[in-house]
Amino acid sequence: xxxxxxxxxxxQFSESPEPPPACPICKDDRQFVPQAxxxxxxxxxxxxxxxxxxxxxxxxxxxxxxxxxxxxxxxxFLIEGPDGYILWDCLSLIDEASKARIxxxxxxxxxxxxxxxxxxxxxxxxxxxxxxxxxxxxxxxEWVRRSTxxxxxxxxxxxxxxKATMIRCGGHFAGSSVLHCPWLEDGRxxxxxxxxxxxxxxxxxxSFMRSYPNLIPLNARAVKGISQAVRPYRFEAxxxxxxxxxxxxxxxxxxxxxxxxxxxxIDG
Ligand SMILES: [Zn+2]
Ligand SMILES: [Zn+2]
Numbered sequence: 657x658x659x660x661x662x663x664x665x666x667x668q669f670s671e672s673p674e675p676p677p678a679c680p681i682c683k684d685d686r687q688f689v690p691q692a693x694x695x696x697x698x699x700x701x702x703x704x705x706x707x708x709x710x711x712x713x714x715x716x717x718x719x720x721x722x723x724x725x726x727x728x729x730x731x732x733f734l735i736e737g738p739d740g741y742i743l744w745d746c747l748s749l750i751d752e753a754s755k756a757r758i759x760x761x762x763x764x765x766x767x768x769x770x771x772x773x774x775x776x777x778x779x780x781x782x783x784x785x786x787x788x789x790x791x792x793x794x795x796x797x798e799w800v801r802r803s804t805x806x807x808x809x810x811x812x813x814x815x816x817x818x819k820a821t822m823i824r825c826g827g828h829f830a831g832s833s834v835l836h837c838p839w840l841e842d843g844r845x846x847x848x849x850x851x852x853x854x855x856x857x858x859x860x861x862x863s864f865m866r867s868y869p870n871l872i873p874l875n876a877r878a879v880k881g882i883s884q885a886v887r888p889y890r891f892e893a894x895x896x897x898x899x900x901x902x903x904x905x906x907x908x909x910x911x912x913x914x915x916x917x918x919x920x921x922i923d924g
Contacts (some may be wrong), residue, residue, distance in 0.1 A: 659802060661702065661777065663695040666687070666727025666748035667785035670802040678834040680912050681772060681799060685798040686828070686867040700747060702726070708747060708754045710734075712891065713902065716840055721899060722749050728775055730897045733848055734758070735837055740765025743788075744848045745774040745897065746781055755784050766789045766817050767806075770850025771829040774897070782806040791817060793824055815886070823889065825852045825882040827864055827874050836889045846890025846894035847907055852882060853914075855896030859903055862894065862914045876919055883915040890912060 794809035840846035852860035
């Protein structure tokens, strides 16, 4: 029996003797099945060819990503907090070097995930870190492919995770969330946004989509809802899901003007 991993979205499935017939996450209109068809791997095979690269992004913030490029290519973040390390978003691979490095730091206090595209191998990561709780938004639970006792589906508008806050914004998925860490950036705060907002290539703006690969925009109500959800929180930096996509300063203002620019664009 094998826990197969979809090579397109990087999601790990529960044990089966044969690869699953299809990946529901890739068949959804927010993702895609490649022209060559669905392909599968597993952690053992992936760890032969790939590793997890750590980058120090700022004081107390490491980004983690799979190298060479795999699946959606997102970065996860290991965030040092006043009450332990939080893993924000997740990867398809956990390698031995990362396990040892996390153990040397004293383990994780929580895993928090923005939305189903980054569930990846969350069950494997939790199991490797003493069964640490995984916080995902309850409305997106139907997309979980490999369940675990460590899952903590949450509801409502915000969830306290130590000194950090998960904020439900919706839009990209019903439960699309971001993570606010007020102690980072010397107390001016940082926001980790997953795909709820996309930090654009110029690292000055964000944008919003139901599907990024298939270019399906969100409507005005959804985009206003996202900016309203984060408005009560102060943040200087915005960490996007992909390498290099970080807004270093004036984060609150970047979200507000990006929302205005987006609304002007779709209103003609
Ligand atoms: Zn998939
Ligand atoms: Zn996504």
